[in-house]
Amino acid sequence: xxxxxxxxxxxWATVLPAAAAELPDWSGTWTPAVGDQMRRIKxxxxxxxxxxxxxxxxxxxxxxxxxxxxxxxxxxxxxMPSWMLITHNALEFLFSPGRVTLLGEAxxxxxxxxxxxxxxxxxxxxPSFHGESVGHWEGATLVVDxxxxxxxxxxxxxxxxxxxxxxxxxxxxxxxxxxxxxLHDDLxxxxxxxxxxxxxxxxxxxxxxxxxxxxxxxxxxxxxxxxGTDKNGNAVxxxxxxxxxxxxxx
Amino acid sequence: xxxxxxxxxxxRTKKLLDSGVRARDQKSSSFFQKxxxxxxxxxxxxxxxxxxxxxxxxxxxxxxxxxTVKEFHWVNPHVSLWxxxxxxxxxxxxxxxxxxxxxxxxTRAGWTRHSVSPGDKVSVSIAPLRDGTHxxxxxxxxxxDTKQVLTSDFLEKPGLK
Numbered sequence: 001x002x003x004x005x006x007x008x009x010x011x012w013a014t015v016l017p018a019a020a021a022e023l024p025d026w027s028g029t030w031t032p033a034v035g036d037q038m039r040r041i042k043x044x045x046x047x048x049x050x051x052x053x054x055x056x057x058x059x060x061x062x063x064x065x066x067x068x069x070x071x072x073x074x075x076x077x078x079x080m081p082s083w084m085l086i087t088h089n090a091l092e093f094l095f096s097p098g099r100v101t102l103l104g105e106a107x108x109x110x111x112x113x114x115x116x117x118x119x120x121x122x123x124x125x126x127p128s129f130h131g132e133s134v135g136h137w138e139g140a141t142l143v144v145d146x147x148x149x150x151x152x153x154x155x156x157x158x159x160x161x162x163x164x165x166x167x168x169x170x171x172x173x174x175x176x177x178x179x180x181x182x183l184h185d186d187l188x189x190x191x192x193x194x195x196x197x198x199x200x201x202x203x204x205x206x207x208x209x210x211x212x213x214x215x216x217x218x219x220x221x222x223x224x225x226x227x228g229t230d231k232n233g234n235a236v237x238x239x240x241x242x243x244x245x246x247x248x249x250x
Numbered sequence: 251x252x253x254x255x256x257x258x259x260x261x262r263t264k265k266l267l268d269s270g271v272r273a274r275d276q277k278s279s280s281f282f283q284k285x286x287x288x289x290x291x292x293x294x295x296x297x298x299x300x301x302x303x304x305x306x307x308x309x310x311x312x313x314x315x316x317x318t319v320k321e322f323h324w325v326n327p328h329v330s331l332w333x334x335x336x337x338x339x340x341x342x343x344x345x346x347x348x349x350x351x352x353x354x355x356x357t358r359a360g361w362t363r364h365s366v367s368p369g370d371k372v373s374v375s376i377a378p379l380r381d382g383t384h385x386x387x388x389x390x391x392x393x394x395d396t397k398q399v400l401t402s403d404f405l406e407k408p409g410l411k
Contacts, residue, residue: 031358033377066306072392093355105293105354106327106352180408182408206406210358215354220326222327
């Protein structure tokens with residue numbers, strides 16, 4: 001009976017939202033270890049299916065030749081899991097009761113809402129770039145389960161090389177401090193339409209406290225406009241017509 | 251790129267050329283005639299302003315541009331810098347476009363939106379565009395008058411100042 005009560009207590013504790021005082025300190029701004037992102041592609045190779053690998057090889061060749069189209073030049077969000085995999089920009093964590101929120105920098109709409117209030121996944125979540133994330137704390141580790149990601153969201157290994165997940169994507173993450181100011185995101189990426197098995201890899205982020213490291217606004221499409229003046233003298237943005245990132249002749 | 255360029259391109263080209271004339275020697279017509287092909291080539295090769303790969307730049311090479319800043323756009327996701335070269339022996343000035351990382355990352359490298367201004371004399375090291383047109387990915391910049399050196403190098407460790 002005692003054992004049953006202990007098991008129930010344990011089960012109860014794992015689904016209860018952790019009190020803020022018990023949570024680890026993840027304040028500050030976190031900058032990605034970009035060099036390590038590139039190294040990990042070699043040490044933790046992506047288990048692409050044969051068909052996917054052929055497409056990746058073609059994209060690799062385009063990138064090496066210097067003329068890739070790029071995966072993100074349309075300013076759509078990188079989404080999951082690419083944001084965590086390849087970002088060169090900072091991110092921050094906000095803890096609030098029953099939720100952890102990730103805010104990113106640049107490219108707009110980089111936000112992940114991770115619900116830690118004990119809920120389970122929705123039966124049929126609306127697909128989105130970042131999917132539906134449910135998390136819980138295992139000690140000082142945040143375990144996040146993400147489903148409901150758009151099939152169009154890329155599994156990217158760089159800004160020019162990667163493939164859409166093509167559906168049924170499932171991402172499991174263990175986020176934890178590996179040192180006082182070093183955070184690891186241990187990812188397990190399950191994408192049955194493009195991967196032969198779950199891809200396990202890690203991404204590293206470093207904590208910065210300096211004020212100049214604070215997140216700044218970054219609107220991806222801003223670069224597609226140029227400051228101008230309308231007929232009434234108002235300061236306005238004027239669109240720059242583009243084709244594949246180049247101004248479009250009309 | 252032919253004459254049927256968009257009205258935007260014509261306006262932008264004219265704006266660039268007009269101010270370039272003011273910045274240089276007031277020889278507007280001859281300057282325009284000489285520089286137009288360069289400017290149009292530059293516009294055609296203008297890299298994506300949206301978030302893109304930097305593979306278009308040949309990182310194995312370094313080209314150093316010495317000249318005068320034409321424009322400095324502190325904008326996401328990639329900051330842009332335009333520099334007119336100051337060629338010796340009366341050769342035609344060339345307009346080069348240089349692409350940098352984001353304002354957030356540059357801020358962390360010590361930049362502000364006022365770090366570089368039109369008219370500044372600069373020496374800029376770049377990884378050149380692979381297609382040979384006048385542009386590249388930023389490596390380092392020296393403000394010639396003050397000798398200040400600016401880079402966009404990222405240190406990858408915690409607790410940076």
